[in-house]
Amino acid sequence: MSKILQAIATLTFLVQTFVTLAEVPGNGPEKLAEVLKNLKSAIALLEGVIELPDLVKTLLANDTILTLLVNLTVWAFNIAGIFPKETPA
Numbered sequence: 001m002s003k004i005l006q007a008i009a010t011l012t013f014l015v016q017t018f019v020t021l022a023e024v025p026g027n028g029p030e031k032l033a034e035v036l037k038n039l040k041s042a043i044a045l046l047e048g049v050i051e052l053p054d055l056v057k058t059l060l061a062n063d064t065i066l067t068l069l070v071n072l073t074v075w076a077f078n079i080a081g082i083f084p085k086e087t088p089a
Contacts, residue, residue: 007050007053010050011043014042014043015035015069015073019035019070021038022034022035032070035070036066036067036070040066
C-alpha cells in the first residue's frame with residue numbers, strides 16, 4: 001500500500017508542476033498536450049527509480065486517466081485562484 005501512496009504523491013507533484021509550468025495565455029489543447037508529453041516523460045524516468053504496482057502502471061499508461069488528472073488539477077487551481085483569470089481589456 002505504501003508504494004501506491006508514494007506513486008500517488010509523486011504523480012500529484014508532477015501534475016501540479018507541469019500544469020503550473022504550462023500556464024501561460026494560450027490555447028488549452030496545446031497546453032494539455034505539452035503537460036501530457038512532459039508527464040509521460042517524467043513517468044518513464046520514474047519507473048526506473050520507483051517500483052510501481054501494476055495497477056498504477058496500467059492507469060498511468062492510459063491517456064484518458066492522465067488527461068482527467070490534469071483537468072482536475074487545472075479545475076482545482078482555478079477554484080483556488082492560483083491561475084488568475086484574464087480580464088477583458
